[in-house]
Amino acid sequence: MVGRKPKEKEKLLCAACQKEKDKDSGFYNSRSKLYEKIGKVPICKSCLKKNIDYSNMDSVYTVLQQIDVKFDPLYWEQAVQRKTDTFSAYMTMANSLKQFNGTGWKDSILEQQQEKAIAAETQRDSVEQVSDEIIDKWGIGYTPDEYHQFERKYNKLIRNYGEKTALHTEGLLSYIRFRVKEELATAKGEVKEAKEWGQMASKAATDAKINVSQLSKSDISGGVDVLSQLFEAVETELGIIPLLPRLTAQPYDDADLIIWAIINYYRRLEDKEKVAYKDIYHFYDEMLEEDFKSKGLTTEEIENLKKARNNVFRDLEDVYKEPLYDTGDEE
Structure with missing residues (x-):
């Protein structure tokens, strides 16, 4: 009885080097809609790795963008810790973990975004150091330095202004917010912004009846x-x-x-x-x-x-x- 002839392995032409290579072993799987017909990245593994310099993350970003795979620093760090090739380990996770389902390069979390996130977290930590009483008094969303400037000007003005009604006091708080913003913008040389804050401060002063002519x-x-x-x-x-x-x-x-x-x-x-x-x-x-x-x-x-x-x-x-x-x- 004659044995069956082994099934010939399917080949795929690399879009970069123009060589035919084994489709299963020579190319990475792909979940991207760009390559859903073949289910593979049309550039072979060897060509992709040639364009990667691990000392320069921009090269990693470029390759991932070409093949429409998102970059996630958390999983990249896990790939770095593995003993195998970092890029290969990352691609394995990208093609097996549910966190990558339905994602592409547009969903990437880059270093600049990380820095912004860290800065935002730092600001939140700083705000947490400001007492709840102060935040309740001035509202949320200001920096610790702005809260300090608000209180400093309030303590200086309230001795002379006094507290009349709740509406007068609220007007004074609004005036102080705008006036401090004006001063900070002026210190930074932001003339247009300072002028806008100044106009709002003047209106708030009128509403607060800070001037005797308004009584x-x-x-x-x-x-x-x-x-x-x-x-x-x-x-x-x-x-x-x-x-x-x-x-x-x-x-x-x-x-x-x-x-x-x-x-x-x-x-x-x-x-x-x-x-x-x-x-x-x-x-x-x-x-x-x-x-x-x-x-x-x-x-x-x-x-x-x-x-x-x-x-x-x-x-x-x-x-x-x-x-x-x-x-x-x-x-």
């Missing part, structure tokens, strides 16, 4: 703190700043005495120590200098404006006798 009757009428609301409004008005007192040890006139008394009244309610008038004066000075700087004035211009401001009070020294409101005695 209505309902804002300054009724309640036991009418005088405190009136004076804090006056002191926040830009046009009043040049007339602030020059003396640093005690108040200059009755209005300043009232302001000083109100501040210390609230401090006593909060069981805090009495504040010296010089601290209030220094706060005036800080706010005035910050206002000058926000207008882009030079150091020389700021000094000249401060001198002009102080001259107003020096001119009064010959005709005005300062009353001694505070003897310095502690109760």
Whole structure:
């Protein structure tokens, strides 16, 4: 009886080297729709490996893109750990694991995407270091540095602004967010962006009624703190700043005495120590200098404006006798 003739192995022509090779052993399987008719990558294993330089991942990306196989750093690292050829091991996983089903080069996770993912994860970790109270106050999505700047400006303004209603306070928070964004954009030289943030900050300031010109009757009428609301409004008005007192040890006139008394009244309610008038004066000075700087004035211009401001009070020294409101005695 004559034996059967062995089945001849199917051949496939390599698109690169133009040589016929065994279809099963000479070519990688393929799940790509591009090669679904033959089920194989039309470039032989030898030609593909010739184009791979393991010291240069771009060469790996190029080959995988040509054969429409996604790159996944997790499985590539597993392939590197194997004793066989790295690319062959990776292709084995690409053709056997369900994680690669229905995927192609477009689904690749490249190093740049990894870096972005790591950066995003780092930012999330940093945000986690910010207290829930702060995030609840300012909202989510800001960097730790922005949260710090928000709080810094809030603590500086709230002493002068005070808390009126919940809507006023919310308006102040919006103003601070936009103003900090404006300052950060300005520092980066992003003029157009800074201008846009500045416009939003101005609108928020109007809505928050930060300026005295925005106060209505309902804002300054009724309640036991009418005088405190009136004076804090006056002191926040830009046009009043040049007339602030020059003396640093005690108040200059009755209005300043009232302001000083109100501040210390609230401090006593909060069981805090009495504040010296010089601290209030220094706060005036800080706010005035910050206002000058926000207008882009030079150091020389700021000094000249401060001198002009102080001259107003020096001119009064010959005709005005300062009353001694505070003897310095502690109760």
